[in-house]
Amino acid sequence: MKIENKPGNIPGLETTVPWVWPRAAYVHIPFCAHKCGYCDFASLAGSDHLADRYLDALEREMEALGQPQEVDTIFIGGGTPTRLDPGQLRRLLQAVRHWFPLTVGGEWTVEANPGTLDEAKADVLVEGGVNRVSLGAQSFQPDLLKALERNHSPEEVPRALELIRPRFPYWSFDLIFGVPGSTPSLWHDDLEIALALGPSHLSCYGLVYEKGTALWKQERAGLVQPVDEESERTMYEHTIDRLTAEGLAMYEISNFARAGHESRHNLVYWANDAYFGVGLGAARYLRGVRSSNTRDLPFYLKKIAETGDATGPTETLDPAARARETAVLMLRRTKIGLDRNDFKLRTGFAFDEIAGEALPRHREGGLLEDNGTRVRFTRAGLFLADTVLSDLV
Numbered sequence: 001m002k003i004e005n006k007p008g009n010i011p012g013l014e015t016t017v018p019w020v021w022p023r024a025a026y027v028h029i030p031f032c033a034h035k036c037g038y039c040d041f042a043s044l045a046g047s048d049h050l051a052d053r054y055l056d057a058l059e060r061e062m063e064a065l066g067q068p069q070e071v072d073t074i075f076i077g078g079g080t081p082t083r084l085d086p087g088q089l090r091r092l093l094q095a096v097r098h099w100f101p102l103t104v105g106g107e108w109t110v111e112a113n114p115g116t117l118d119e120a121k122a123d124v125l126v127e128g129g130v131n132r133v134s135l136g137a138q139s140f141q142p143d144l145l146k147a148l149e150r151n152h153s154p155e156e157v158p159r160a161l162e163l164i165r166p167r168f169p170y171w172s173f174d175l176i177f178g179v180p181g182s183t184p185s186l187w188h189d190d191l192e193i194a195l196a197l198g199p200s201h202l203s204c205y206g207l208v209y210e211k212g213t214a215l216w217k218q219e220r221a222g223l224v225q226p227v228d229e230e231s232e233r234t235m236y237e238h239t240i241d242r243l244t245a246e247g248l249a250m251y252e253i254s255n256f257a258r259a260g261h262e263s264r265h266n267l268v269y270w271a272n273d274a275y276f277g278v279g280l281g282a283a284r285y286l287r288g289v290r291s292s293n294t295r296d297l298p299f300y301l302k303k304i305a306e307t308g309d310a311t312g313p314t315e316t317l318d319p320a321a322r323a324r325e326t327a328v329l330m331l332r333r334t335k336i337g338l339d340r341n342d343f344k345l346r347t348g349f350a351f352d353e354i355a356g357e358a359l360p361r362h363r364e365g366g367l368l369e370d371n372g373t374r375v376r377f378t379r380a381g382l383f384l385a386d387t388v389l390s391d392l393v
C-alpha cells in the first residue's frame with residue numbers, strides 16, 4: 001500500500017473526515033485448516049509453513065505506510081487468524097499495534113474459528129489489546145456443518161465461548177441459513193441454541209453459492225439441492241422476529257446486536273468511509289480509490305518482498321458512482337437508514353436526485369419508510385432489498 005500524503009497534506013481535500021482519511025484498518029490472515037465448500041474468501045489450507053514469511057510480508061506492507069496511522073477500529077479477518085500459533089499471533093498483534101495504533105476506546109476485532117482457539121492464544125489476544133472476537137459458528141447441526149464442509153463440531157462453539165466470555169467485553173458469532181438440507185424447523189433450532197449462549201451480537205447470512213466454489217460446482221452438477229425461496233424467506237423472517245424479541249435489534253440486513261454491541265468496524269464499510277487494508281486479497285478504500293491486493297499467495301509474497309506493494313485491481317469511482325454506492329451501503333443499515341443531510345455532506349449529491357422516481361414508487365408501495373430526513377427499509381422492503389436497491393441507484 002503506497003501512501004504518498006499524510007493527513008493534512010492532501011491538496012484540495014478535507015482530511016479530517018472519515019470518508020476521506022481512514023480511521024479503520026483491515027488485516028488479512030489467509031491460513032485455514034481446511035477449505036470450506038462455500039468459501040470464496042482469500043483463504044487456503046495446507047500453507048501454514050508460509051506463515052512466518054507471510055508475517056514478514058505484512059510488516060513490510062505496513063512499513064510502506066511511512067508512519068503509524070491512528071485508527072478507531074481494527075479488524076483482523078481471514079482465513080483463520082487463530083490458525084497462527086501463539087508466538088506468531090503475538091508478533092502479528094505487535095506489528096499491527098505499531099502501525100495502526102488504536103485510539104482510546106477503539107474496537108479491535110479478531111476472527112476465530114471454533115477448534116482453533118485455545119487458552120494460550122486467547123491470552124495472547126487479550127494481552128495484545130484485542131477486545132472483540134467474531135466466532136464462525138455457522139450452524140449447530142452436524143449435517144449442515146458437513147454440507148458446508150466445515151471441519152468443526154457443534155460442541156466446539158460453547159467450548160470456545162468459555163475462553164472468550166471471561167476475556168473479551170465484545171463477541172459475536174456468525175450463522176448461515178439456507179444451507180442445503182436445512183428446514184425452517186432446523187433453523188429455528190439453530191437460533192435457539194445460539195440464543196441460549198447469550199450473544200450480544202449475531203450475524204445471520206443467507207447462503208450464497210459463490211461462483212467457482214466447491215458447493216457451487218456441486219449445485220451445478222445437481223449434487224446438492226438448494227433450499228427453496230419460500231423456506232429461505234421464512235427463515236429470514238423468523239430470524240428478524242426472534243432476535244428482535246430477544247433484544248438483539250437488527251441494525252443491518254444481516255446483523256443484530258444489543259445497544260452498544262454493534263460492529264463499529266463494519267459500520268465504517270456501511271457508511272462508505274475510507275479504510276486501510278493489508279494482506280492477501282485485502283481491499284482498501286483510500287481517497288476515493290478502491291483497490292485490493294492480489295489473491296495469489298506466492299505472488300503476494302514475491303511482490304511485497306520486491307516492492308512493498310501487491311496492489312491488484314484498482315477502481316476510481318466518479319462522484320456520481322460513488323454517491324450511488326454510498327446510498328446502497330447506507331440503506332443496508334436498517335436501523336438508521338440513510339440520512340439525507342449526512343448523504344449530501346459526504347457525497348455532494350441530494351439523495352432524491354440519485355434515487356429518482358424509484359423513491360416515491362417504493363415509498364408508496366410500502367417498501368421504504370421516509371420521514372423527510374431519513375429513508376430506510378420497511379419490514380416488507382427487507383425481503384425485496386436487492387430489487388429496491390438496484391431500482392434506487
Ligand code: SF4
Nearest residue numbers: 032035036039043079
Ligand atoms: S474457515 Fe472461513 S475463511 Fe477458512 S475456508 Fe472456511 S469459510 Fe473460508
